[in-house]
Structure formats: C-alpha cells, structure tokens
Amino acid sequence: MATIDDIKYDDKGLVPAVLIDCDTRQVLMVAWMNAESLSITLNTGLATFWSRSRQELWTKGMTSGNFMHVVSITADCDCDTLLVEVHPDGPACHKGTVSCFTDPIEMPSCDDAAFDEARTVKLADILEDATGQFDLHMHTTVSDGEASPEEMVDEAIRLGLVAIGITDHSFTDFDTEYCMAENAAAAYQAELRRLASIYKDRITILCGMEQDMFSEPAPSGFDYLIGSAHYVEVPVEYAQASGGHVSRDGKHCYVSVDETEDLFVRAAYACFDGDYLAFAEAYYETVSDVIKRTGADIIGHVDLFSKYNEGNRYFDENDPRYVRAWQKACDTLLATGAAFEINQHGRSSGWRSVPYPAPAIYEYLRERGARFITTSDAHSASELASVWGESLE
Numbered sequence: 001m002a003t004i005d006d007i008k009y010d011d012k013g014l015v016p017a018v019l020i021d022c023d024t025r026q027v028l029m030v031a032w033m034n035a036e037s038l039s040i041t042l043n044t045g046l047a048t049f050w051s052r053s054r055q056e057l058w059t060k061g062m063t064s065g066n067f068m069h070v071v072s073i074t075a076d077c078d079c080d081t082l083l084v085e086v087h088p089d090g091p092a093c094h095k096g097t098v099s100c101f102t103d104p105i106e107m108p109s110c111d112d113a114a115f116d117e118a119r120t121v122k123l124a125d126i127l128e129d130a131t132g133q134f135d136l137h138m139h140t141t142v143s144d145g146e147a148s149p150e151e152m153v154d155e156a157i158r159l160g161l162v163a164i165g166i167t168d169h170s171f172t173d174f175d176t177e178y179c180m181a182e183n184a185a186a187a188y189q190a191e192l193r194r195l196a197s198i199y200k201d202r203i204t205i206l207c208g209m210e211q212d213m214f215s216e217p218a219p220s221g222f223d224y225l226i227g228s229a230h231y232v233e234v235p236v237e238y239a240q241a242s243g244g245h246v247s248r249d250g251k252h253c254y255v256s257v258d259e260t261e262d263l264f265v266r267a268a269y270a271c272f273d274g275d276y277l278a279f280a281e282a283y284y285e286t287v288s289d290v291i292k293r294t295g296a297d298i299i300g301h302v303d304l305f306s307k308y309n310e311g312n313r314y315f316d317e318n319d320p321r322y323v324r325a326w327q328k329a330c331d332t333l334l335a336t337g338a339a340f341e342i343n344q345h346g347r348s349s350g351w352r353s354v355p356y357p358a359p360a361i362y363e364y365l366r367e368r369g370a371r372f373i374t375t376s377d378a379h380s381a382s383e384l385a386s387v388w389g390e391s392l393e
C-alpha cells in the first residue's frame with residue numbers, strides 16, 4: 001500500500017489524477033494535483049486540484065455544484081499517476097457531458113496506405129520462394145502460444161527464416177480458452193503491421209489467422225488464412241457426456257479432436273459408441289468443407305484427427321473405412337486449389353512420429369498435384385527452433 005510520501009511529483013510538483021466513476025467505471029476527467037491539493041482531497045473527501053492555467057487550487061464542483069466525492073485513491077505502479085474513484089454529483093465536463101472524453105480520434109485501419117509498404121510481398125510471392133525458408137503457421141500469446149509476436153519474430157530472424165506468417169487462432173464463441181479474444185483481430189493486425197514495418201529489412205512478416213471452420217467469418221485485413229477443422233459438430237444433447245463445447249446460443253455442440261486425449265476418447269464413446277472410425281468419418285466430412293466455409297488459402301493439418309493415434313492406438317489407419325474417409329475429403333479439397341500444409345506440430349509436440357498429413361495421405365495428395373508448404377505450427381519459440389533449427393537443416 002502506498003502512502004502520500006510515496007507519490008512522485010513531476011518537476012513542477014504535480015501529479016496527474018484520473019477520475020473514474022466508481023459505479024460505472026467510466027473515465028470522467030483528468031486534472032493535476034500537487035501535494036497540497038492531494039492533502040485537501042484526502043481531508044475533505046472532495047476532489048481538489050491545482051490549476052496550471054490559473055495557478056491556484058480548485059475544488060471540482062465549487063462553482064458548478066458538481067462535486068466529486070472521493071471513494072478511493074490508487075497510485076499506479078511507479079507512483080506517478082493517481083486513479084481517483086469518485087461518486088460524481090453531476091457531469092464532470094464543463095461542457096455538460098458526463099465525461100470530458102467525448103471526441104474519438106480516428107484510428108488508421110489496417111487497410112490504410114500507412115501499412116501498404118509492409119505488405120508488398122504477398123502470399124503468392126512467398127510460396128514461390130524456392131529456398132523454402134519460410135513458415136506460415138505459428139501461434140503467439142494472442143491465442144495459445146507462449147511467446148509474444150515480437151519474440152517469435154526475433155527467433156525466426158535468429159534461425160535465418162526469410163518470411164513468417166503469424167496465425168493465431170480465430171475466436172470461437174464456444175471454446176474461448178485457446179483462441180484470440182472476441183473482437184481482438186484489429187489490434188492483432190495492427191501489432192503485426194507494426195512489427196512488419198519495424199523488421200522489414202530483416203524478415204517479411206505476414207498477418208494471417210488460423211480460421212477454425214466453426215468461427216464467424218474472418219474480418220478483412222489478413223494477408224491469408226489457414227482453414228482448420230479442430231472440432232466435429234455433434235447433437236447438443238451429447239454435450240454433458242462428451243465434454244463438448246456448446247455455442248453461445250445453446251444450439252450447437254462441438255467435440256474437439258485435439259484438446260486432450262481423454263476428451264478425444266470420451267467423445268468417441270459419448271457420440272460414436274466407441275467406433276473411432278465413425279468419429280473419423282465425421283471428422284473428414286467436416287474437414288472436406290473447410291475451404292468452402294473459411295475461404296482460406298491453406299488447408300491446416302488435414303488429418304489432425306490422427307493426433308492421439310500413434311501406433312494405431314485407437315484405430316487402424318490402414319482400415320479401408322479410414323482411408324475412404326480421408327480420400328473423399330482430399331478429393332474435395334484438391335478441387336479448391338488451396339495449398340496443403342505439411343505441419344510439424346504433431347511431431348514437435350511428441351504426439352506423432354510423422355507430420356500431418358501422414359505419409360499415405362501425403363503421397364495421395366502429391367500424386368494428384370497438391371501444392372504443399374511446410375509449417376511448424378509452433379506454439380513457442382523453442383518449437384520454432386526445433387522445426388527450423390537442427391531437425392530440418
């Protein structure tokens with residue numbers, strides 16, 4: 001707890017005080033206090049300031065009658081700004097509005113010219129880069145990654161990558177733990193544009209998103225999208241038994257195929273009577289729609305369903321039912337012309353000994369002319385290094 005002696009005043013003996021309404025939490029006004037006005041405020045309970053223009057003490061409300069009754073005062077982390085919670089008797093602003101903050105300043109949108117310079121290299125150019133030293137799938141603290149976007153950029157530069165795309169998870173209203181926050185896309189884009197501009201001489205940074213197929217359509221402003229199926233929709237009656245996620249409107253239930261192994265098994269029993277191949281068929285039927293639903297440029301981990309199946313633990317990956325299921329999905333997806341990723345996350349996270357897609361699926365796709373890009377799907381800087389450092393060199 002800070003005392004009055006801890007307050008750090010500026011060279012004019014002043015400290016800014018931010019007033020908020022203790023009920024609505026609305027910011028009402030900002031004014032300056034000196035030691036004397038702070039002590040008057042503490043003793044009278046009425047917000048009192050130092051006027052820089054009139055060079056005198058003033059108690060808010062003395063002329064207007066709109067006194068600000070102080071409930072608490074909190075210093076910020078370095079004790080040079082005060083947050084004053086008040087009960088206002090009336091509007092804080094001399095113009096008669098509740099708050100003095102009424103004039104929004106226009107924000108540059110991500111499509112504005114200011115950012116264009118950083119966007120000169122597009123997805124198509126990168127895909128044509130013969131060196132292949134690029135990685136277009138990784139996560140940061142914006143969703144379920146461990147490193148900040150800037151830390152991932154630093155690591156990518158250290159590893160000698162020429163281009164990266166950061167692709168945090170799109171918001172899903174039914175499962176908010178792992179994805180970006182609702183309405184966070186604009187701030188996320190702005191941060192990646194800022195980094196793209198700062199680092200433009202050292203690495204190309206694209207702003208992507210891993211768009212789950214059950215998310216709302218992605219907002220504009222992304223360089224590209226990875227379309228991914230992480231869930232299978234099941235009847236909402238199965239929510240309890242399966243541990244599935246129910247949508248905000250209560251109408252849909254989704255079971256994840258990669259959340260935890262326990263939940264994977266539980267969903268197989270609760271929704272498919274323990275028939276993992278039926279679960280697989282539902283998954284591949286889902287994933288076959290991923291480009292149609294998301295409009296994405298890249299198909300994410302097409303056989304994510306096999307995550308927990310190393311050594312055919314739950315089902316035989318050579319079973320004709322399984323093969324038919326993925327072949328059908330691949331045929332539909334090949335027709336879209338989207339690129340398939342060769343995703344290393346199953347390996348780097350220790351669940352699989354092979355990338356997504358597994359060799360049989362990769363061969364099937366390759367023979368039919370699929371375009372591939374190798375991605376780490378890294379969720380930490382060390383995972384980026386494990387894929388692009390030692391192992392693939």
Ligand SMILES: [Zn+2]
Pocket residue numbers: 139144145169178379
């Ligand atoms: Zn993730």
Ligand SMILES: [Zn+2]
Pocket residue numbers: 210228230300301
């Ligand atoms: Zn994914």
Ligand SMILES: [Zn+2]
Pocket residue numbers: 137138139210377
């Ligand atoms: Zn991912």
